[in-house]
Amino acid sequence: MMCFLKRIWFDLRRRVNRKFKVLEGLQQQSNLSLDNIVKEVEVAILAKKSVTGLTAKYKALGGSNNLGFLRHTFVSQSLPKTQNNWITKFALNKLLTRESFFLQWHQENIETKKQFAPDWLTSGQLGKSNVSFVVLECLRPIKSPSFEQVAGLYRACKAGGDIFQTIKTTHTLPPLEPGSRIRDVLVHLVCQFDSPDASVFLDHYIKERNTLLSSFPTEMAHVQKTLKRIFLVIRENIHDYLGLVHGDFKASNMMLSDEKKLKLIDFQYWCYGVRVWDIAFFLSKQKIDFQRSVPVFIECLVLSEQEKKLLIFFYVVAVLLHPKPKQFHWQFKHQLLPALMILNNERVRQ
Structure with a gap:
C-alpha cells in the first residue's frame, strides 16, 4: 500500500514540476506574465465573438512541440449551445504558423458535416515575441478508436x-x-x-x-x-x-x-x-x-x-x-x- 501511495505522490510531483517548467518556458519565450498572456488571448477571442462568462486556466498538456494550453469556457449566441469549451495552444511561430493556417482554411472551406479537424476560432501572436497561439474547439480523448x-x-x-x-x-x-x-x-x-x-x-x-x-x-x-x-x-x-x-x-x-x-x-x-x-x-x-x-x-x-x-x-x-x-x-x-x-x-x- 505504501509503495502504491509513493508512486501516486511521485507522479503528482512530476506533473506539477512539468507544468511549472512548461509555463516558465512560455513566459520566457513571450516575455510576458501568465496574466498578460491570458489578457492577450481574451482580447483576440472577444474581437472574434461576443461572449459571456469567459474563463481561462493554464494546463501543461501535449507533447514537446508546444508551450502549454489555456482551457476556456464561455457562452456565445453565435455558437451552438454545446460548444462552450475551447482551448488555446501555444507554440513557437515556426511550428504553429503552418498549423494555424491549415485549421483556419479547414474551418472556412470544408463543410461542417465533412470536417475532420477541430473548429478554429482565432489565431495570433503574443506581442512581438516568437510565440503564436491558436484557439480551437476543445475535444475529448478517446481511449482506442476502432x-x-x-x-x-x-x-x-x-x-x-x-x-x-x-x-x-x-x-x-x-x-x-x-x-x-x-x-x-x-x-x-x-x-x-x-x-x-x-x-x-x-x-x-x-x-x-x-x-x-x-x-x-x-x-x-x-x-x-x-x-x-x-x-x-x-x-x-x-x-x-x-x-x-x-x-x-x-x-x-x-x-x-x-x-x-x-x-x-x-x-x-x-x-x-x-x-x-x-x-x-x-x-x-x-x-x-x-x-x-x-x-x-x-x-x-x-x-x-x-x-x-x-x-x-x-x-x-x-x-x-x-x-x-x-x-x-x-x-x-x-x-x-x-x-x-x-x-x-x-x-x-x-
Whole structure:
C-alpha cells in the first residue's frame, strides 16, 4: 500500500514540476506574465465573438512541440449551445504558423458535416515575441478508436487536398522542414517519392538502421533487398495517390467532439505526399502483429493493388522509425517478415 501511495505522490510531483517548467518556458519565450498572456488571448477571442462568462486556466498538456494550453469556457449566441469549451495552444511561430493556417482554411472551406479537424476560432501572436497561439474547439480523448472510425477519418482527410490549390494561387507558406526522424521521412520520402532525393534518402535510412540493428544482419539484409526492389516498382504513376498527409496520424492525435465525431489534432506536419503514409504510420504504432492490422485496414479502405503495396512499404519504413534492439526479434517475426513476404509475392505463414 505504501509503495502504491509513493508512486501516486511521485507522479503528482512530476506533473506539477512539468507544468511549472512548461509555463516558465512560455513566459520566457513571450516575455510576458501568465496574466498578460491570458489578457492577450481574451482580447483576440472577444474581437472574434461576443461572449459571456469567459474563463481561462493554464494546463501543461501535449507533447514537446508546444508551450502549454489555456482551457476556456464561455457562452456565445453565435455558437451552438454545446460548444462552450475551447482551448488555446501555444507554440513557437515556426511550428504553429503552418498549423494555424491549415485549421483556419479547414474551418472556412470544408463543410461542417465533412470536417475532420477541430473548429478554429482565432489565431495570433503574443506581442512581438516568437510565440503564436491558436484557439480551437476543445475535444475529448478517446481511449482506442476502432479501425472503422480511423478509416473513416482517413477518407475524410482526402477533402483537405484542395488546400494545395489555395497555397499555389494565393499564399506562400513556410515548408515543412526536416530535423527529426519523422520529419526526415516526410520531407525526403513521403513528399518526394518519385524524385532522386527519395532514392538517396531510402539508402541512407536503411544504412542507419543497419547500424542501429547490427545484431540482426540477416534480417536487415532481407529488409534492405525487399524495400529497394519494391521501391522501384511502386513509384510508377504515383501521382494518382498523392494528396493531404497529416504526417503524425496516430491514436493519441485523434479525439472526440461533443457530438462524438472523431477528429484529428496536431497539424504541424501536414504536407503534400503519398497519402497512405498516414495509415502505415498509424498501424506501426499499434504494437500488434501485421496480420491483425494491415489486412484489416486494406479491407476497410478497399485499396488498389498499388496502394496496398505502398501501404505495406511505408508500414515497414514506419516500424523501423525508432528501432529498439531488445524488441526487434518480435517486430521482425510478427510485423516485418509478413509484410516483406507479401511485397515479395510469397504466401504469409499463419
